Amino acid sequence: MKNFLAIIIFVFSFCASAQNYKTHKVKSGETIESIAKRYLVTPFDIYALNPDAKADFAPNMTLIIPNSKVKNDEIVEPSKEIIDYKKHKVKRKETLYGLSKQYKVTEDEIKKANPRLYSENLRKGDRIRIPRYKTVVSKQTLSNTIKKYTVQPSEGKWRIAYKFGITVQELEDLNPNMNEVIQPGDELNVPNIANNEEKPTDTEYNFYEVQPKEGFFRLKVKLGLTQEQLEELNPGLEETGLKSGMVLKVPSDVEVASTLSEDFDKTDLRDNIKNTDTKRLALLLPFKLHLIDIDSVAEVKAMMKSDKVLSTALDFHSGVLMALDSAKELGISTDLKVFDTENRTAEVANIVDNEDFSNYDAVIGPMMTKTFDRFAAAVNSDNVPVFAPLALPTKVSRNVYQTIPEKKILSQRMVNYIKADSTKTQVVIIADQKHKEVSNNLKKEFPVATQLFSEVNKKGKDKGKDAYFIYPTTFEGVFKPGKNIVFLETDDVSFGSSIISLLNGLSTDKIEIILTTTHKSKAFESKDPDNNYHLSNLKFHYATINKEYDGENANAFVKQYTERYSVSPSKYATRGYDLTMDILLRLSAEEGFGNSDTETEYIENKFRYNKKLFGGYVNEASYIVKFDNLKIVEVD
Known part of the structure; x- marks a missing residue:
């Protein structure tokens, strides 16, 4: 045998x-x-x-x-050899980045010459060695595994990764200084395969990067393509199977579908703590300490009351501190370093110059969009997760986690919810002139819906402008016995208030009117004392990024917060707690931040990050709430 x-x-x-x-x-x-x-x-x-x-x-x-497809032709390649070391005494505010530019070496070369810098920060008075090199020209063969490639028009990272049979991460590893958005003419390192081995990248196709734990079922939901279709588009996929980071060719008209309409089981990461190493967090908030006179208590208190940005930052910070205490009770220790951005991009640049953020497990902030964008771009190459806590960043680059769901996500969530309601009799869409496009988009979702628009001024100097009213007679015969769903799309307070009042009068035992909207604007927050009564009577439904905790059944966090600060936690304090707890638990459970199947929930917020086709991650988890007996409650 x-x-x-x-x-x-x-x-x-x-x-x-x-x-x-x-x-x-x-x-x-x-x-x-x-x-x-x-x-x-x-x-x-x-x-x-x-x-x-x-x-x-x-x-x-x-x-x-x-046999390897990599060409192994002999090439001439310069290399560097260490001659000796120069001694340097570190001065105040000097950084590794600054020293690398001064001596024309890399930060990593300085660290190799001073191994303690891998675990310690540079300090004033330190005496370190700076390596000096000479250039040696030698002929290389076995190391000749990469070549230079010039980016062509319409080529992005995904297209190039697919072309050379590597993952986007591998492409980024080969090019640590590559821009987030590459431009035609950029030179990149790529595998040195023969030209005839490069995969064709026709312009009628797009490219998708497979995420961790994604299978063919998840891709069917996201891309609308079956396993058979993907295998036909990508020869060899049937043999290799799906791999995290693999780049797939997909039709150019394919859009990555959101997972908004799916039901997700909540994951309690407290039950899955594996890594109890100390977590290093950085928190960047606009405390504006440079404007505060600490000797004047009255002035400080006045500033805290009048400056909304400062008061929001303080509330958020208090929630973060509460989260650290809660995490400590679970065995998770945290090394938190807080930076004052002063709400100035110049100060953000100064912070980045003086701190190595690659040593942190995660960064929360800055709080405002302008300063956040500046910081995220500056630390992009450090590969540290950066979380936008309270604002929408202008650009969701690969290291960015947008924690606030976008308006279109909330809108689609509401549409999906109404679509799933089999008990509705009909849908009515009411909009002002400014929101005609929104109304027409809703009409596409609900083809048999009735559309009503505000009147337009026909005379005078305001001729042709929105009059912000609808004649009551317009509503005669519109509503039918049963459940009528009404979308009200406006941000005008007077128009919204008048329509809400009118709908409340038309709602009867036989004709049930349920009010909703794709965007809860100030139009639903009239100062009319009857407004909340009308909204409650109409069971007003809307999608939101957070729910309100039940004050009558306060949980442990609310009780502990009230005991410590003598006030109930604001929504910003609660968000600071929720976001920090989620980050620490995901790090400790080794769950990762970008798994779109993992949805977590805390006091008022929940998180489920989905990777954008080109860029970082966006939180898609949201709530649908309704007015019920003058209270706002989560819809089951």
């Missing part, structure tokens, strides 16, 4: 050799990745020829290895 197996292996090895393949016997300690690197191929190439290796990879296993 043994002789027979030996003959089979010999014959297969001979055939493999004839077809430009070789064999490799796995040694103890080797991985698919290390073997692929040795033979200058990718793990995908090995799995394609050895599908059993996915489940049964072990020492002494014989693998079939394809």
Whole structure:
């Protein structure tokens, strides 16, 4: 029997050799990745020829290895050799970045010469070594695994990664200084494969990066493409299977669908704590300490009352501190460093120059959009997760986590909720002239809906402008017995108040009118004392980023906060608590931030991050609430 197996292996090895393949016997300690690197191929190439290796990879296993596509021609390549070291005494405010520019070496080269800097920050008075190099020109062969590639028009990172058969992360690793958005003419390092081995990237196709834990079912939901369609578009996918980071070719008209309409089981990360190492967090908030005279208590109190930005920052900070205490009770210790941005981009730049944020596990803030954008761009290459706590960043780059769901997410959530209501009799859309486009988009979602618009002035100097009213007679015969869903789309307070009052009068035992909107604006917050009564009578529904905690059944956080600060927590304090707890628990549970299947919930907020097709992550978790007996409650 043994002789027979030996003959089979010999014959297969001979055939493999004839077809430009070789064999490799796995040694103890080797991985698919290390073997692929040795033979200058990718793990995908090995799995394609050895599908059993996915489940049964072990020492002494014989693998079939394809010949590398990487060209190994001899090239002339300059390299650097250390001559000696220069001693440097660190001065006040000096940083690794500044020293690297001054001495024309990299930050990593300085760290290698001073290993303690991998775990410690640079301090005034430190005496460090700065390496000095000479350039040596040598002929290289085995290291000739990359080549330079010039970015062509309409090419992005996903398209280039697909073209050379690597992941976006691998492309970014090859090009640590690559811009977030690459431009035609940029030069990038890419695998040195022959030109005829490059995959074609036709302009009629787009490209998608597979996320961790994504299977074909999840991609069907996101992309609207079946497993068979994806395999047809991507030859070799059937053999390799889906891999995190793999770039897939998809039709150019494919849009990544949101997971808004799906029901997600809440994940309690408290039950899954694995990593209890101290977590390093940075918190950047606009305290504006440079404007405060600490000797004048009255002035400080007045500023806290009049400056909304400062009071919001203080509330948020108080919630963060409460979260640290709660995490400590779970065995999670935190090293928090707080920075005052002063709400100035110049101060943000100063903070970045004097602090190495690559040593942090996560950064919360800055709080305002302008300062957040400046900071996120500055630390992009540090690969540290940066969370936008209270504002929408202008750009969601790869290191950014937008914690506030976008308006379109809330709008679609409300539409999906109404679509799923099988008890509705009809849908009516009421809008002012400014919101005609919103109304027309809703009409596409509900084709048989009735549309009503505000009147337009027909005379005088305001001719052609919105009059912000609808004649009561317009509503005659509009509503039918049963449940009538009414979308009211406006941000005008007087128009909103008049329509809400009118609808309240038309709602009867037989004709039920349920009011909703795709965007809860100030139009629903009239000072009319009857407004909340009318909204409650109409069971006003809307989507929101957060719910209100039940003050009558206060939880442990609310009680502890009230005991410590002698006031009830504001929505900003609660958000500071919720966001910080979520970050610490995800780090401790090693769950990661970008798993779109993981939805967590705390006091008033919940989080489920979904990766944008080009960029970072956006929180898509939201609530649907309604007015019920003059209270706002979450809809089951």
